[in-house]
Amino acid sequence: MEWRWDWTWEILPRFIDATGKTLMAAGGGYAIAVVLGLVLVLAQRTPYRIVTMCVREVVEFIRSTPLLLQVFFVFYVGPQFGINLSPWTSGLIAIGVHYAAYLSEVYRGGIESVPKGQWEAAKAINMPVTQTYRRIIIPQALPPAISGMGNYLVGIFKDTPMLSVIGVAELMHTANAVGALNYRYLEPYTMVGVIFLAISLPTAFLITQFEKWVRRKMGMK
Amino acid sequence: MTEDMSQYPLRLEGDNIPMVRFQNVRKSYGALTVLDDLNLDVDAGEMVTIIGPSGSGKTTVLRMLMTLETINGGVIYVDGEPLTHMEKGGVLVPANPAHIRRIRSKIGMCFQHFNLFPHMTALQNCMEGPVQVLGLPRKEAEERSMELLQMVGMADKRDQHPSRLSGGQQQRVAIARALAMRPKVMLFDEVTSALDPEVIGEVTNVIRKLVDAHNLTMLMVTHQMGFAKDISDRVCFFFNGAIEEQAAPSDLFENPQRERTQQFLNAVLESN
Known part of the structure; x- marks a missing residue:
């Protein structure tokens, strides 16, 4: 079996389109996680013990169960309770909440x-407490939290293929579809790998630079 | 708390009320009593220095007044009003946050380890309280802060972050930051203890200026006996969570009445 360049070029546009969807899923999920994570960590620091304990348990629960299970749960169990969400919405909620739990731990370390x-x-x-x-x-x-936050940004990006199982047309989903149609998987899967690599590596590099810049900007070592 | 609160006045009245009054104040951590039935008045404009061995509760006195520590009994009054309590139905009950904030605005504090905000420049450190807490316009807050930075000799370092400043410089900025809030009472908690010997003078000189220029009430915890003797109106020697002896500095340092005071002063003077 050899690599077919002509076919690679032929299917490339579909993968560029899917890359956009993958980035949207990662970006949208991360936006939810960044905000919700802050809510989760601040809720754990209120003086009300009952709130603190409940939120603590929820965070532990989310971190201790697989993301895939959570994705399935939102998408397939939701409708049985009358909550019908599109694959996109389900996927964003599941991945956003999952990573919010992780980010809340990163924030906690920073705080x-x-x-x-x-x-x-x-x-x-x-000065009042909120201020x-x-x-x-x-x-x-923030500065000590940046590297942890960056790791999870790359992490959420790499976890977007999980959304393919509920039909979100991101990279993995596209590769499966293209492969199944032509009985050829070498080129589609390789392309997915290359695209992930091409985005993850520069992102990780930029995060380290960003961290240095923020520390310098704030007059910290 | 099963204390009978009716023994405490709702507010201090009369011509000569103290700026700060500790009345029967108790502080304990679990079974460990840190301060036992503390009674101490500080008059307006007075400089009172607290000395004593470590663990005698002297820093706790300042921290309770800054409300960094809660108290387990008694009442603290500031400027005639209770700080730790408020009036409700004719008796004193524990104060709510709004009341504490109102009274606390009269108090400023400097710490052993400066505690400047590291992500802000010297000027921003001074302006933070006036702008964010007092709601002053930036221009006015900047003028006020620059005046104070000038006074502590740090005007030329206004745009430096604390990490670029020496300990003595940081402590001087910290003093300016506290004064920018225009407190009536200033607390100095071992402000020279973390400094190299050669820069202690630049900080004590600033405090000397304050004693001369401002009508500030000051409470200071220090290990600098010479400095305490020089500038205090009164010195309190703390031992085991209580005031063992208090007197004018010349009396206390040259003619201590209590044996424990003598022992402490001998030990300190020998080590110098």
């Missing part, structure tokens, strides 16, 4: 890395 003295200094200038988070704590928690 806990801010010395206690910063809280005390904020109190000494009479202290916004102005003092989160800006300092």
Whole structure:
């Protein structure tokens, strides 16, 4: 079996289209995760023990069950409770919530890395707690969290093929379809691999640069 | 708390009310009592220094006043009003956050490890409170902050981040940051303890200026006995969570009445 370039060029447009969909799934899921993750970590730091414990359990539950199961659950079990969602919506919700649980842990590490003295200094200038988070704590928690957040950005991108199982037409789904139609899988799967690599590697590099830039910008080492 | 609160006045009245009053204040961590029945008045404009061995509860006094620590008994008054409590139905009950914030606005504090905001420049550190907490226009906050940075001799470093400043410089910015909030009471918690010996002077000189120029009430915890003797109106020697002896600095340092005070001063002077 040899590589067929003419066929590769022929199917390429479909893969470019699917790459866009994959990026949308990763970007959309990540946007949900970034915001929801912050909500999850702040909810775990409220003085109300019942809230703290419930959220803690939910985060643990999400982190301890497979993403694929969660995707299936939202898409197939939802309708039995009257919640009918499109593959796209189900996929984004499942992957967004899943990664929100991971990102909340990254945020938690960042927030806990801010010395206690910063809280005390904020109190000494009479700053309320919400403002202290916004102005003092989160800006300092961010730089140490960037590399973890970046890892999960690449992670969510690499997990988008899971959405192919519920019919989201991203890269993996497209490769399967093209392959099945022509009984040839070498070129489609190789292309998927190359595309993932071509996006993941530069992203990881940019994240390290971004982290350095942020630290410099904030006058930190 | 089963304490009878009716023994505490709802507010201090009269001509000569103290700026700060600790009345029967108790503080404990579990079974460990840190401060036992503390009674201490600080008059407006007075500089009171607290000395004593480590673990005697001296830093806790400042931290309770800054509301960084809760108290387990008694009442703290600031400027005539209770800080830790508020009036409800004719008696004092534990204060709510809004009340604490209102009274706390009269207090400023400097810390042993400066605690400057590392992601802000010297000027931004000073402006943060006036702009974000007091709601001052940026221009006014900047003028106020620059005036204070000038006073502490840090005006030329206004755009530097704390990581580029020495310990002494950071502490001077921290003093300016606290003063920018225009407090009536300033607390200095071992502000020279983390500094190299050769820069201690630049910080103590700033505090000296404050004693001369401002009508500030100050409470200071320090290990610099010479400095304490120089600038204090009164020195309190703490031992085992209580005031063992308090007097004017000349009396306390030269003619201590209590044996524990003598022992402590001897030990400190020997080590110097």
